[in-house]
Amino acid sequence: MLTQEALLHAPPLETVALEGWGPKQSGKVRDIYQRGNQRVLITTDRVSAFDRVLGLIPFKGQVLNQLSLWWFEQTQDIVRNHVMAAPDPNVIIAREAQPLPVEVIVRGYITGVTSTSLWTLYAQGERQPYGIALPDGLQKNDPLPQPIITPTTKATGGAHDERLTREEIIERGLVPESLWEQVETAALAVFKRGQAVAQQAGLILVDTKYEFGLVDGELVIIDEIHTPDSSRYWTADSYGQGENPEHFDKEFLRLWFAKQGYRGDGTPPKMPDEFVAQVAARYIAAYERLTGQDFVPGEQPAAERIARNLAR
Numbered sequence: 001m002l003t004q005e006a007l008l009h010a011p012p013l014e015t016v017a018l019e020g021w022g023p024k025q026s027g028k029v030r031d032i033y034q035r036g037n038q039r040v041l042i043t044t045d046r047v048s049a050f051d052r053v054l055g056l057i058p059f060k061g062q063v064l065n066q067l068s069l070w071w072f073e074q075t076q077d078i079v080r081n082h083v084m085a086a087p088d089p090n091v092i093i094a095r096e097a098q099p100l101p102v103e104v105i106v107r108g109y110i111t112g113v114t115s116t117s118l119w120t121l122y123a124q125g126e127r128q129p130y131g132i133a134l135p136d137g138l139q140k141n142d143p144l145p146q147p148i149i150t151p152t153t154k155a156t157g158g159a160h161d162e163r164l165t166r167e168e169i170i171e172r173g174l175v176p177e178s179l180w181e182q183v184e185t186a187a188l189a190v191f192k193r194g195q196a197v198a199q200q201a202g203l204i205l206v207d208t209k210y211e212f213g214l215v216d217g218e219l220v221i222i223d224e225i226h227t228p229d230s231s232r233y234w235t236a237d238s239y240g241q242g243e244n245p246e247h248f249d250k251e252f253l254r255l256w257f258a259k260q261g262y263r264g265d266g267t268p269p270k271m272p273d274e275f276v277a278q279v280a281a282r283y284i285a286a287y288e289r290l291t292g293q294d295f296v297p298g299e300q301p302a303a304e305r306i307a308r309n310l311a312r
Helices: 004-008 060-075 118-123 166-171 177-200 251-259 273-291 303-311
Strands: 022-026 030-035 038-043 083-088 091-095 104-109 143-149 203-215 218-222 231-235
Touching (some): 060 083, 060 177, 143 177
Antiparallel strands (some): 083 091, 104 143, 104 203, 203 218
16 A cells, blocks of 8 residues: 555646547546547546546546456456557557447445435335336345346436336337347346455445447447446445445545535535545555555656557
């Protein structure tokens, strides 16, 4: 684990611009570049937090990249991924996939506070949210009888994600039935493996978001998986000790902003350096606990060095 002093004095993060490469699309930790007829996705050491809030959390992008790479290796026997190479700790080069128009949320526990969360719907009396039958008597944060998939579309215009059922996905032609069956099988299998690894690390994988796409007609898992940004983790020793288990994910940062009265609009409050270091330590600890490996930070990316690697 890096020291508090090292985290406090970590260099600022920056987005890399490669000479001769034009960015076509930006995301939280990724850009799609086109050079001639070739289009590849490059993730860089850029960070985001609390949805639209950009934060200078040291090494956060590297944790997301390196942890995703590790998970891709652990799950490649279940479903292929889009990774081509990782020439730098800050960079993943991946095939551009045709993303499916449905986000796959797999849930192992009934929790959440938004209007579309499983617990909110259940507490309002719905026993078949997302078209899935749930038993009576569940309490907030209870484990579900078995993990379930609650598919959604992307949120637009600040609105919550659209709730979908399996039948709606097929009837609306969002994903063909045979392909959706592949998605469900892969998502549940990857989640099961994630739960097992988290348990060994003293964590609980509560729920997670997967994105799937097609490369040359074949299903692949894309984006990032089982990171503190894409998944909800609780510490196992805090579960059952109170109403709110300890978060080991981005919610730790989001809750801090909420306590400051910030809800995502306007100028966010400045995070104290000590808190920034604490958040960075949490992300690094998540990597180390899940992988069983020490986190070794790389240098900040240099455009010239990455370009040389790409040319090999």
